[in-house]
């Protein structure tokens with residue numbers, strides 16, 4: 583939950599993201615066998631950026647694996663193939679880092695090759711430190727901005743399929759996954775089972791202790807749920823105090839066993855609420871259904887599980903009904 587709050591905060595343009603964008607300093611790697619030239623470049627950039635120099639080709643190939651905001655490669659280097667460093671940078675962990683290629687202006691073919699291999703910009707020799715600083719700053723700024731956009735996109739994609747309170751998958755995600763799994767089951771693939779869970783007398787938690795305490799129960803329930811299913815299972819919050827676990831490959835008996843384990847784990851130890859000041863006994867009712875190989879649809883599966891919940895409630899709650 584805390585992670586989620588942090589990622590929402592990171593998303594805001596007015597928050598940390600913007601501050602990070604404004605910060606000019608970047609992580610710069612200089613790959614150059616010409617020590618004097620490398621020193622000139624490093625000195626020009628060191629005031630604004632965090633600079634690392636590699637004059638050894640093998641070490642350079644290791645260094646391009648780290649997180650970087652700019653790689654400056656001397657493609658006119660004598661001791662090693664700078665063009666190879668450019669090419670390898672584009673396919674490694676640092677592939678999103680822009681590459682400034684230091685070139686000999688007379689070596690047109692090499693310059694073109696560097697650009698073809700993925701260099702973002704070129705820097706002609708002899709090095710003009712002002713031009714260098716300006717080009718480096720521009721490349722780093724662009725890199726930062728595209729990192730920012732990518733992170734924002736990742737976060738919003740994640741938020742679209744995640745329940746904000748518990749961090750479990752949300753109903754929309756569950757629906758998509760269940761549809762795909764049922765389709766596969768219908769076409770002769772492996773079975774899929776669902777558990778539908780409803781917290782018993784949840785309204786009385788809210789009525790007695792307030793809505794925030796109710797939320798604490800939901801969050802703690804999510805933890806007990808998620809820790810009692812297999813890694814391939816999909817624990818989801820449908821909304822309110824209703825949860826689903828989708829179990830790929832599970833037969834009805836497997837699902838019943840898991841459901842019984844969850845039911846027992848919830849009932850076994852009271853839920854601590856209000857910062858640990860109160861504790862509450864909670865129980866849940868669970869309906870279980872699995873694909874039959876004939877006429878299965880997500881809707882029918884969930885409907886059968888829901889009938890199980892209904893029966894469990896009618897039979898006194900704290901029960902699993904398949």
Ligand code: GH3
Nearest residue numbers: 780781782783784785786788793794796797822823
């Ligand atoms: P039953 O045993 O029959 O399931 O009884 P119940 O009280 O759990 O069922 P009911 O459907 O009457 O009440 C569900 C309550 O859940 C009502 C609603 O206020 C509460 N609720 C729904 N969503 C949330 C939420 O996000 N947070 C909190 N705290 N309460 C919620």
Ligand code: MG
Nearest residue numbers: 780822823824
């Ligand atoms: Mg309910």
Ligand code: MG
Nearest residue numbers: 780781783784
């Ligand atoms: Mg209800």
Ligand code: MG
Nearest residue numbers: 780781782784
């Ligand atoms: Mg309920």
